[in-house]
Amino acid sequence: MAPPLGIALIGGGIFMNEQHLPAALACSLISVKAVWSRSLKSAEGTAKSLADAGASVEVYSSESGSGKSYDDLLKREDIVGVIVALPIMDQPSFIEKALAAGKHVLAEKPIAKDLDTAIKLVEYYKKVSKETKATLAIAENFRFMKGWAYAAEEIKKLGRMTGFFVRLNMMMQADNKYYKTPELTIATWRTVPEYQGGFLLDGGVHYTAGLRKLLGEENAVASVIALTSLISEHLPPKDTINAILQTKTGVLGSFIQSVGTTMQANEFHIACENGYVKASPDKVITVRGLGTDAKEEEKTFERSSGVKEEVNAWAEALVSGVSNPEQTPELAIGDLELVEKMLTSGDQDGARQMLEHQ
Structure with a gap:
């Protein structure tokens, strides 16, 4: 060996x-x-x-x-x-x-x-x-958390995608270890960010990576319209995104992320013509069928950071x-582009942004 x-x-x-x-x-x-x-x-x-x-x-x-x-x-x-x-x-x-x-x-x-x-x-x-x-x-x-890959395969079994939403709400408190980064000599790199979006970019690329995995290339996001705001003053320049996403197949979905709110949410829902999927890194719920004929299946995975x-x-x-x-760096460019276009749309009071790297 x-x-x-x-x-x-x-x-x-x-x-x-x-x-x-x-x-x-x-x-x-x-x-x-x-x-x-x-x-x-x-x-x-x-x-x-x-x-x-x-x-x-x-x-x-x-x-x-x-x-x-x-x-x-x-x-x-x-x-x-x-x-x-x-x-x-x-x-x-x-x-x-x-x-x-x-x-x-x-x-x-x-x-x-x-x-x-x-x-x-x-x-x-x-x-x-x-x-x-x-x-x-x-x-x-x-991309190495097992729930995302399993959910993506389940979505493909449910027919044409019809809609989706992502809700990610939390409070990044000033005493959080990732906010303070005390061991760094440049401890302000997160508290006074020199890059767009602050924690919305730093953590947001995780969530756009997860969403893109679920949507698949066939339902890649083509355009976004978004509004952004700053709720908590210690999280500049922005801590909240509310966006509408449209895929190249015409499917509409929403992406709501805030790191400065007292609300709590961590939800990825994908709707298809024959059911829907609730996805997370360690638990996936698949609902097959409609109405009284619908059957729910739950699959759990060992919790891992990946x-x-x-x-x-x-x-x-x-x-x-x-x-x-x-x-691949190309995947990472796609994750970054989706966050950036939502932030740019917010800066331009909701102007539609087209995506090229999905």
Whole structure:
């Protein structure tokens, strides 16, 4: 059996330490050789967690001095890939450097702060990969939650799609760990975002990924009309979207998301001519038939963040040389575009926005 492939973890934030780190340790196909973070303290914290699990790694950071920079890490021949989980504004430049150095990349979502930046990143990737053979995968863990895939197949069995709605309501409180990001030296990257939508983008691409999985390519969203607002002042620039989506087949649906409301909802409903599906990552309810003849079926799955599955899928792709179709940057562009067009429509007082990357 071939030895595990050497990788590095880039970023020392919450999601890296709580999700990607244990996922990497659980995958027999890869071995963590190094960590990098902007601050030495953060990098050492990640390294300690790895050491506690029996893995010995080298520490790199912006504060570590000569020979221990990000560029130095990328020069190591024993590292073939990197998992990148950095602030949204920073990720593209780190991704580009890794690709130029010939390192395979698994990068956290969203792929970039906006569609233009994402498209330029993918164009760069396609150009440089012809020389380096490095690959770019986007870590959208919702695509590896079993409920979505099962629900998508159930929807196909129910005939023509006739409508859908998504309702996602919650309160991102100021004491939430993802709001504060206290271990980062630039702790305001989420509280004072320099990217569109704030948490509506950061978390929203998860939900557009889930919806797009359920709709399928045949019912891809073609246009959106939306209004946006700011309910809770600590969540600028916007914390609420109310949108009407129309698919290329003419089906109408609604997408309501708020991270600044006291209402609670997490619902994905897809209606078809022969029944409907209520989908979630770990439970799917399928109703077949109409009226008194309708029969309800419930399928449950073990609760999972999907991160172990996505890291393992990436590692398998590195070993086989065949990219996983659920991790393509083109899919991530589609997820981002849907959020961006809803936000843009809101900025333009509900003007219809056409989509091109679905």
